Amino acid sequence: MLIKTFTITPFQQNTRVVACETTRKAICIDPGEKCEEIVEFINGNGLELQAITLTHGHLDHVGGTGDLAKSFPQAQILLHKDDEDLYYGLPQQPLFMGIAPHQMKALGFDYDAPPKLTRNWEHGEIYEVGELRFSIRHCPGHTRGHVVLAEETEKKVFVGDCLFEGTIGRTDLPGGNYDQLIDSITRNILSLDDDVTVYSGHGRETTIGRERTSNPFLTGQNQSTRGRFL
Numbered sequence: 001m002l003i004k005t006f007t008i009t010p011f012q013q014n015t016r017v018v019a020c021e022t023t024r025k026a027i028c029i030d031p032g033e034k035c036e037e038i039v040e041f042i043n044g045n046g047l048e049l050q051a052i053t054l055t056h057g058h059l060d061h062v063g064g065t066g067d068l069a070k071s072f073p074q075a076q077i078l079l080h081k082d083d084e085d086l087y088y089g090l091p092q093q094p095l096f097m098g099i100a101p102h103q104m105k106a107l108g109f110d111y112d113a114p115p116k117l118t119r120n121w122e123h124g125e126i127y128e129v130g131e132l133r134f135s136i137r138h139c140p141g142h143t144r145g146h147v148v149l150a151e152e153t154e155k156k157v158f159v160g161d162c163l164f165e166g167t168i169g170r171t172d173l174p175g176g177n178y179d180q181l182i183d184s185i186t187r188n189i190l191s192l193d194d195d196v197t198v199y200s201g202h203g204r205e206t207t208i209g210r211e212r213t214s215n216p217f218l219t220g221q222n223q224s225t226r227g228r229f230l
């Protein structure tokens with residue numbers, strides 16, 4: 001598996017291109033904003049962008065979808081149905097973050113309406129990218145329609161904003177629910193093996209084993225119900 005991370009947007013979001021090294025078929029997980037280096041990386045490495053695969057609908061994860069789709073019009077665009085309101089409401093999302101309409105352009109949050117989704121993720125489906133097989137797991141709590149993509153043979157999971165090194169996603173935004181997030185992580189992420197590498201939407205990589213034993217939100221040490229990151 002080929003993985004290239006681009007840390008972009010004012011939120012230091014991790015956009016990733018993930019490819020099958022045998023077939024060169026690729027996906028882009030969560031294009032956060034317009035980024036020419038992503039297009040150059042895909043073309044320069046002879047990759048075929050099969051899909052833009054969205055973990056959830058927050059602006060720092062979907063803001064670059066329209067521009068990337070213009071460069072790769074054949075690529076599918078996939079998102080869970082429960083985050084469609086966030087996705088199609090992208091131009092209005094800065095408002096619920098407290099950014100005033102007249103500030104949007106200056107701060108780089110001036111979005112066009114995003115392109116139409118190809119289809120929705122189904123919990124439990126296996127999504128194939130060449131020889132890679134991702135199991136799609138619905139993990140509501142950070143948003144209603146958040147999914148994670150687990151490649152169990154390669155021992156890698158892409159968790160968006162559910163889980164981070166030492167913390168979890170915030171649950172105080174619309175659609176967030178702390179108890180639901182803990183339940184999602186427990187059922188659908190911690191059920192993976194300890195040696196699976198965790199690729200989060202912000203911050204560094206970690207492992208399932210490290211988070212299972214030391215993440216204070218998962219060990220019960222932390223009684224706060226405030227996670228981090230948009």
Ligand SMILES: [Fe+2]
Binds near residue numbers: 058061161229230
């Ligand atoms: Fe988010």
